[in-house]
Every structure is written in C-alpha cells, then in structure tokens.
Amino acid sequence: MIVLGLTGSIGMGKSTASKMLRRMGVPIYDADAEVHRMMRPGGEALKPVLAAFPEAGSLKTGVDRVVLGKQVFGDPAALKRLEKIIHPRLGDCRQRFLRRHRGRRTPVVILDVPLLFEIRNERDCDAVIVVTAPPFLQRARVMARPHMTTERLRTILKKQIPDAEKRRRADFIAWTGLGKAPTQRALAAVIRAARHGEIRKRKKRPVLRR
Secondary structure, three states, X not given: OEEEEEEOOOOOOHHHXXXXXXXXXXXXXXXXXXXXXXXXXXXXXXXXXXXXXXXXXXXXXXEXXXXXXXXXXXXXXXXXXXXXXXXXXXXXXXXHHHHXXXXXXXXXXXXXXXXXXXXXXXXXXXXXXXXXXXXHHHHHHHHOOOOOOHHHHHHHHHHOXXXXXXXXXXXXXXXXXXXXXXXXXXXXXXXXXXXXXXXOOOOOOOOOOO
C-alpha cells in the first residue's frame, strides 16, 4: 500500500484538493474531521478537553470550537495542554486507518494532515503532496473566513512551516492558483503514478526527494 501525505499551509486549497482525491476513489484519513468527531458528544477527547477547558462546551453539546479557539489563541501553555490531549488520540486514529487499509490491501491511501511536517507525520508517508498558491490568494481566501483577523492569520502562519520550505520538502506540488482543472490534473497524475507502482515505498524514515 502506498501512503501519500497531503498538506499545505492555511488557505492554500488543501480541502478542495482532498475532495478531488476522494472523488478519485482514494481513501482519505482527514485529521481535521477526526478532531471534530473527537470533540462531539460521545467523542473520546470530549471529557479531557472539557476538564482542561470547562467553559468550552458541555458533554451534551460537545466542544464549541470558536470558544476553545479563543481560549488557546495566543496562549502557548493552553495550546500545549490541548495538543497533549488531541495529538496522541489522532495518532491512534491514523494508525487504525492505516492498519485497516493494509488489511484490505488498498493500493493507495491519503493522510490529509494540515501540520504534516510540523508534527513529523511525513514519516508515515511514502511521498508527500504539498498544495500551494500565491501569497495574495492565500491571504484573500483566509481573510474571507468567519472570525478571521489579520493578527490571527499572522499567529497561525508563525506556527506553520513556511510554504517555501514545504514545497522544498515535497515530492509533488499541486498549484491551486490557476483554477480547479490544473489542480485536478496534477493530483490525478500522482494517483496514477501511485497505482502503477511508480512511487516506491519508504521502509524507514523518509528521505525527501526533490
């Protein structure tokens, strides 16, 4: 089974790329979706998150991510407490996903992880796709989101590896600034290569190729 990582900085078009890949029939582990699930009523992270941040929601309603975001935004200690709760559980989910598809002999899967390089999840991947766009377009996309401010965007970008460095580490780059069709073609070419055995498995920690 070939494991492809999918990542990109905020506002680069990763969610759109993930939807395209899903339509190609590739199973996708979506880290953001898993976080949402964990913090819904009955989710495995709900009780520990509420124990650490009691004002962020309730067992009945789940975690209000806007309220939680305000509590950890700009507070490194609070963010670290949250990450200690979430990241190990995400790791378990990711490994269950990989084991399930190895058991099914699925030929290609995607790990859709926004902070793939930052938390070193690229070690689970045979190759990495980085989604990118020009800075002006990235900013326009992000600033159109609800509750977004210039200061918040600046803080988010400080926590992420710069786009240029992500592109340097990438095995494949999907540009999203020219419309959906070129992005679709680029992603389809990667999937064809993976399905046809043109991407080699990494047996140990990845050696990143240019």
